[in-house]
Amino acid sequence: MIIPIDSVSVDVLEAIIKEFILREGTDYGLVDASSDEKIAQVKSQLEQGSAVLVYSELYETVNIMPAEQFQQANIEEGSQEHFGDNY
Numbered sequence: 038m039i040i041p042i043d044s045v046s047v048d049v050l051e052a053i054i055k056e057f058i059l060r061e062g063t064d065y066g067l068v069d070a071s072s073d074e075k076i077a078q079v080k081s082q083l084e085q086g087s088a089v090l091v092y093s094e095l096y097e098t099v100n101i102m103p104a105e106q107f108q109q110a111n112i113e114e115g116s117q118e119h120f121g122d123n124y
Contacts, residue, residue, distance in 0.1 A: 038092045040091065042083050050090075057079060087105075089103075089107050
């Protein structure tokens, strides 16, 4: 489920973004960026809609992911449910 970024406080959003950028494997390209720059980049992506704040009901966690990846995951999930209805 997508969480609208304006439904969380500025402090909570910043904490989520900080946790996201500190995860191992998060890649920001060939140029190193400061924490403040990374936070600004992720926040901008969330504001533009190219990234989304997602709540997993299954795992009870919040994550940031590319909007396209989220949409694709929902399409695949829907087709698996539909496929299961045929049998």
